[in-house]
Amino acid sequence: MNIQWYPGHMTKAKRAMEADIKLIDLIIELVDARLPISSRNPDIDRLGQGKARLILLNKSDLADDTATARWEAWFAEKGYYTVKLNAKTGAGMKSIQGKIAEACKAKIERDRRRGIINRPVRAMVVGIPNVGKSTFINSFAGKAAAKTGNKPGVTKGNQWIRLNKNVELLDTPGILWPRFEDKQVGIRLALVGSINDNILNLTELAGEGIDFFCRSYPGRIAARYEVDESGKNYEVLAAIAIARKCLQKGGEPDIDKAASMFLDDLRGGRLGRISLEWPEEKEASLEDAETG
Ligand code: GDP
Incomplete structure (x- = not known):
């Protein structure tokens, strides 16, 4: 059962x-x-x-x-x-x-x-x-x-x-409720802004977003913010913060602000049109989900 x-x-x-x-x-x-x-x-x-x-x-x-x-x-x-x-x-x-x-x-x-x-x-x-x-x-x-x-x-x-x-x-x-007991499902829904639940903090979620773009749409982050997107997620966010002048009082990059701006851009389509799922890559796991 x-x-x-x-x-x-x-x-x-x-x-x-x-x-x-x-x-x-x-x-x-x-x-x-x-x-x-x-x-x-x-x-x-x-x-x-x-x-x-x-x-x-x-x-x-x-x-x-x-x-x-x-x-x-x-x-x-x-x-x-x-x-x-x-x-x-x-x-x-x-x-x-x-x-x-x-x-x-x-x-x-x-x-x-x-x-x-x-x-x-x-x-x-x-x-x-x-x-x-x-x-x-x-x-x-x-x-x-x-x-x-x-x-x-x-x-x-x-x-x-x-x-x-x-x-x-x-x-x-x-x-209907999403299958949010599946963490990947939760992350994807959070990325597009469809759940409020804080399943990850903002910076971690933005990190998932950066991973996604580098994997599926390489070059888009670099083109929009004029930054090097090949570094660690934290470095990419810091570079975005600097490029967009999201700075703290002392002049340090404000990572949280950059993360939130990046997620807004992603959700609003300003990083281009995106698909987080494709039938080819999902076929196997979907069959499980549907019968499970
Ligand atoms: P519900 O909770 O399923 O009833 O969703 P809503 O109808 O309230 O829509 C949620 C949000 O998605 C709102 O901000 C809508 O304006 C937006 N929205 C709905 N359909 C579309 C669409 O086709 N394209 C875009 N870009 N936004 C949409």
């Missing part, structure tokens, strides 16, 4: 989601395109058995396009429909209605055989905190309602948002 430690509020959220999932045909799952596996909770595959599935690779504006394209292929191979999305600007939003129809085709045909015609597909949005669920729901519900010529804004009946005659969306998203 697999015993896991689960704080009370997570158990409650999970129960609420289990109840909600019974009401719906389609799960719209948001993941962070920069780390599509660490930003998921594998429980969703068990919870969502028998449901149509659509995965939105969100924040794709911050991710490496090559990686995102490979992730789309990887998820498609596993039977998910996917859309590459920027929920903030709406880029990618247009193709979602079509994907929903495709994902729910089997259900609509089943209904038709039973004589049920025109019953809307019911969907809910799920994802870990900070992945963009609220941004997506607001943008998607707003646009879709306007497009179908509904009354201005969205019509809310119960807790369902009627998007058009074919789709209804539960207005509150289901919150």
